[in-house]
Amino acid sequence: MNERRRAYHHGDLANALTNAATELARHGGPEAVVLREAARQVGVSATAAYRHFASHGDLIHEVKERCQASLAEYMRAEVDAGSPLPDPGPEAVRRLRALGRGYIRFAVAEPGLFRTAFCQAESPRENSLAMVESPAFTMLSATLDELTGLGLIPRARRPYTEMVAWSSAHGLAALIADGPLAAFPEEEREAAINRTLDATIEAICTGA
Amino acid sequence: MNERRRAYHHGDLANALTNAATELARHGGPEAVVLREAARQVGVSATAAYRHFASHGDLIHEVKERCQASLAEYMRAEVDAGSPLPDPGPEAVRRLRALGRGYIRFAVAEPGLFRTAFCQAESPRENSLAMVESPAFTMLSATLDELTGLGLIPRARRPYTEMVAWSSAHGLAALIADGPLAAFPEEEREAAINRTLDATIEAICTGA
């Protein structure tokens, strides 16, 4: 049925719905993800969604995972872009900065998706572990390990350094995506981002 | 009508509704603030709320302001508590740390209210300026000014230092309130908090 998939059986409704829902999230955040609207845009009845998703929350969960993946892509892209440090230091330091910059760039470019990536799940347990096992978090940990190996992070201070880095990036990103800093003129916002990135790296790496 | 206020005219419906709505927010965050439920708990018809609030968003806005005020109280309380530094240094450094600790303590103690304090407003403009003019932000700015006066923050680095401090505290608080770190065992969470507070202060104040 390769080509005539659009007749009665859609062929890939689950994906089509998730795409539509993601677009809703992009423009309005998690609260804009309404099942009936996604179904409408795909051209299918609302209840058709229930053949592929157990509930509204399940659909949101799918979108949420995409958003987390998107965030990780932004981080990886910034790492791969390889923009040099102002003060060209160790490669690992550059990478640490790139991870933070990618995180924040995502929040600036896609505030709706960023908010969706961290929206509340119906099951409270679900929120927790998944994130810490994500590729993004793994990249961060690996980079910090590397910096420790290079002697740039004292071994005594290594524990919980993921949290120091994550908190700082997440805080700035959240303040941008959630409102308080959204109205900042671009130039000031960029300055605040750089200042925060600088300060955080300095706090983590001895001398830099 | 001091005492017989409960007959037909309630006497202070606006406040009663805001109280009920705040309680809903405490247990379920902003998405749990449903107008009809608040009215139900006060024992009044749903549409009665419209004599005191223009819309559902208006009610949430009221709750949101209370939550922001609560946050500021937590910060002030922690400052006033005057718990000494591990390494007793300048008073202003202690106060900076207390501000951060109060911010995070609020998120730990009242995740629902914390999330409500930063929930999206219907008017996008509304989110921005109000926060930066809040008493909490003012306390932070004043303390940073003081540290600059003491020579603990180099003048060249003074700009945007509010953002460095705010981002760090807000990030950790948000990660706790929004899920990812909520399931951390208390001991680890406390360690992460202290480590982040230490690192941030070190990043802001030269030597400490």
Add this chain to the structure above:
DNA sequence: CCCGTATGTTTACGCCGTCAACTTGGTTTA
């Protein structure tokens, strides 16, 4: 005292998530 106005109530509308029952069409099997 009486009337206006502030503050309630009832009713109703459309949108939401979701359930139950029915229909359609591709796949499997006798």
Add this chain to the structure above:
DNA sequence: TAAACCAAGTTGACGGCGTAAACATACGGG
């Protein structure tokens, strides 16, 4: 190949939500 089955759609209905309109009640000032 025909029958039977099952996956994937449909329509219709329900209760809950925010909210508008019309109606009711009680307080307070002329």
